[in-house]
Amino acid sequence: MTNSFHDKLGEGGFAIVYRGKLQNDGLVAVKILKEAKGKGEEFINEVASISTTSHVNIVTLLGFCFEGSKRALIYDFMQNGSLDKFISNNNSLPEDQLGSEKLLEIAVGIARGIEYLHQGCNTRILHFDIKPHNILLDKDFNPKISDFGLAKLSPNRSSTVSMLGVRGTIGYIAPELVYRTIGEVSYKSDVYSYGMMVLEMVGEMTNIDVNADQSSSIYFPDWIYNHLAQNATLDLNRIVNEDEHLVVRKMIIVGLWCxxxxxxxxxxxxxxxxxxxGNIESLQIPTKPHIASRHILAANPSTSELAR
Known part of the structure; x- marks a missing residue:
């Protein structure tokens, strides 16, 4: 199927993904999990959660292999890869730059997918690793949520879940996953990760280096909040017309709420x-968040092990 694993599409901390072809010439992505730790919870989580889903904004699991220590997952092939390719600050190729309207459409599609996981399944699914790398884009740039290795199922559809330890990726982890005194872990943790991703997409539209402030005293959401509060028109790079200003402002306000x-x-x-x-005139700027994701790593260095 993969021509002896000839064409590698990408690699993460837990798996390598290869391009494959079925006998009917249909293209697939074959995800080979690296040597599993413990009882292989990542593989079980992925199969158990995604096999119960059916939504245009969720990747389709075509099959899986479980043979001895070998574990593989087979998905539809997504021609445009992952979203992070298009919102990377190293992105300088015109063909890898998406317009504001397309990025808004992608943000809406991702939101629909997460809403389905939270509300549309018989079993509520909390993803716990929403980030650009886990958003795949088909040939028409329709987004599909992938990588359910850290997902947690809530059979009784409870809003909150009990959890030991921290799961997720640095920069997208909701603060309550680290500071349990803030609040209970729930589907709102995915909302936080989504918000950080939307702000990262805004960074691409405005040509702001979202990660540049990791070593400085200003955290990106703080920077964008201050500019939003002070400047109704948001005089930002790359924004050339009023429609783009409205899209950016809307995405920023939504991201800050999340x-x-x-x-x-x-x-x-x-x-x-x-x-x-909806109409942007109905949106209000939320209260400025006080805890920044970058502080989580400083307070809990061990969470770096969860970066995916």
Whole structure:
């Protein structure tokens, strides 16, 4: 199927993905999990969660292999790869730059996918690793959420879940996953990760280096919040017309609501969709968040082991 693993599409901390072809010439992505630790929870999580889903914004699991220590997952092939390729600050190729309207469409599609995981499945699924690398784009740039290795199922559809340890990727981990006194771990943790990703997409549209402030005294959401509060028109790089200004402003406001420190202050994904698809005049700038994701690593260095 993969021509002896000839064409590698990418590699992460837990798996290598290869391009493959079925007998009917259909293209697939074959995800080979690296040697599993413990009882192979990542593989079990992925199969158990994604096999119960069916949504246009969720990747389709075509099959899997479980033979001895070998574990593989087979998905539809996504021609445009992952979203991080298109919002990387090293991105300088014109063909790898998406316009503001297309990025808004992608943000809406991702929100629909997360809403489905939270509300549309018989079993509520909390993803816990929403980030650009785990958003795949088909030939028409329709987004599909992938990588359910850290997902947690909530059979009774409870809003909160009990969890030992921290899971996720540095920069996208909700603060309550680290500081349990902030609030309970729930589907709102995915909302936080989504908000950070939306702000990263804004960084691409405005040509701002989202990660540049990791070593400085200014954290990107703080920077963007201050500029949003002070400048109604947001005089930012690359933005050339009023329509783009409105798209950027809308995505910023939604992103800032999603990364509120208090989980109860974050909107549900249903509300996020209403804000993204509604009139910008109805949106209010939220309270400035007080805890920054970059502080999580300083307070809990061990969480770096979870970076994916």
């Amino acid at each position: 990364i509120q420190t208090d989980p109860t202050m974050r909107p549900s994904m249903t509300r996020v969709l209403e804000m993204l698809e």
